Amino acid sequence: MNWILFGVSILALLLGILAYTQRWRGWVRPVPPGHYGYSVGFGLLFFGLAGLALGTARALLDAGWREAAFVAGALSVIALGIFVVSLFWMPRVLLPRWFHTVKGL
Numbered sequence: 301m302n303w304i305l306f307g308v309s310i311l312a313l314l315l316g317i318l319a320y321t322q323r324w325r326g327w328v329r330p331v332p333p334g335h336y337g338y339s340v341g342f343g344l345l346f347f348g349l350a351g352l353a354l355g356t357a358r359a360l361l362d363a364g365w366r367e368a369a370f371v372a373g374a375l376s377v378i379a380l381g382i383f384v385v386s387l388f389w390m391p392r393v394l395l396p397r398w399f400h401t402v403k404g405l
Contacts, residue, residue, distance in 0.1 A: 302355065309351025316345020322398045342394065343386025350379035 318324035319341035327341040357372035382394070392400070 305351050305355055309348045309355065311348070312344045312351065313348025316342060316348055320345060320396050322396070339386050339390035339395065339399075342390055342396075342399075343383045346379045346382040346386065350376045350383060353379060 315324065319327065324341065353372050353376035357369045357376060360366075360369035360372055385391075386394075
């Protein structure tokens with residue numbers, strides 16, 4: 301795995317975990333009703349997962365485990381898709397309970 305990808309993925313994963321556990325709330329800003337883009341802190345978790353899954357897929361492919369590499373690659377695509385969606389909107393099911401209370405959802 302590329303060490304830069306690994307480092308960025310771990311950093312994004314840690315920031316996402318801190319956001320989900322309410323230990324990092326500095327990114328939460330008031331957003332007028334009807335506007336989107338308030339859930340990017342949560343998206344970092346999925347960005348980190350996508351990077352780690354991508355690196356794992358590459359390592360599995362190099363080791364000759366094609367089926368496992370395919371599964372890891374598919375998980376990477378799904379996590380990256382959730383990250384891209386989180387830039388604009390995040391499904392309520394993926395938002396933590398504390399965020400529902402803060403935003404009045």
